[in-house]
Ligand SMILES: NC(=O)NCCC(=O)O
């Protein structure tokens with residue numbers, strides 16, 4: 001039996017046009033006029049825009065960190081994602097020290113099993129780059145994993161040195177695997193943090209002050225230079241500042257295969273948000289930290305000119321009431337990370353498209369088409385085109401909504417965007433042709449989200 005989304009306005013990364021979308025076996029089989037026929041299930045999209053479901057390539061669900069674990073698992077995180085119009089994501093599987101990459105992946109598969117509502121893939125974060133672990137990178141594509149991540153910060157837990165970065169970039173290049181990098185100079189940060197604590201500077205705002213933008217720019221330039229020397233593909237995650245953008249543009253101008261993302265929150269907040277009354281600023285603690293208003297404009301410009309091609313969330317939620325408070329009296333113990341998987345599409349659409357900063361096509365590209373293509377899902381996810389999975393979101397561009405943690409759906413007890421008014425919301429979400437959210441009601445059953453085997 002076929003489903004037809006009738007009378008909507010289809011939006012792709014290239015164009016916006018009136019069309020029906022026909023779905024057979026969970027896949028888009030036609031896009032055109034008057035596609036409905038007898039026996040079809042028809043979903044009337046009159047007055048709605050039909051967008052590809054969001055693809056979020058940077059999330060941390062049920063991730064152990066700072067002595068606790070991110071509060072959204074593959075059940076609550078997926079519920080929040082689906083409610084916000086995101087239909088697939090790629091989560092970071094973190095290699096425990098001493099473990100193989102394969103066993104780390106097994107751990108993450110177990111976290112998702114029986115819970116998933118949307119489709120999901122994994123990147124592997126290599127944290128213990130022993131020679132045999134670097135050798136294992138070549139085996140990842142056969143497991144459906146075609147990207148690894150290296151952290152240049154978080155000394156003692158996640159950080160790797162330049163020798164490991166160089167070896168991994170080389171091995172990944174030879175295996176068709178994309179290397180992602182968290183670019184901050186972890187050694188300099190440790191030094192600055194220790195000095196702040198010695199001086200009794202313990203409040204959340206010192207998180208931002210001990211991670212200055214120069215240390216992100218330096219690490220970005222270093223990673224980009226190593227990738228350029230090797231001709232290895234590199235993806236810089238969560239770019240937050242002008243200096244890092246300059247380093248990325250520099251290597252891109254010479255044709256180096258370096259791409260980059262920013263995350264939603266870096267377009268909205270500044271380091272002053274960490275200096276809110278009492279301990280409230282802890283809600284805004286993430287790495288890299290928030291910068292200046294001028295960085296927002298630089299990031300928007302980079303999204304327009306393509307030097308940044310993706311907006312992801314870095315959804316890494318820790319409850320304020322029970323988890324962020326672990327760092328009361330010592331900012332270095334505040335779990336790093338902020339939530340955003342439910343808000344990404346709405347706030348980016350509102351500030352970006354309604355705000356006149358990007359077009360609706362650019363919005364689709366940044367949130368769905370480009371991330372799918374970059375991470376081995378092109379032609380499968382992220383586009384309203386024939387042959388792609390029917391992951392679709394029907395948007396009402398005229399509907400108003402006020403964001404508040406009380407009506408959000410994840411396990412997190414706050415929203416960075418609390419009280420923000422947006423116009424334009426997802427009203428119906430389909431995953432592989434099946435309606436999973438309609439009018440704010442979840443319809444999908446736990447365990448129906450599928451693992452995404454990605455291509456190199
Ligand atoms: N971003 C952040 O503060 N936490 C999540 C881990 C990471 O991406 O660095």
Ligand SMILES: [Zn+2]
Pocket residue numbers: 182237238287288
């Ligand atoms: Zn990071």
Ligand SMILES: [Zn+2]
Pocket residue numbers: 058059060314316
């Ligand atoms: Zn992250």
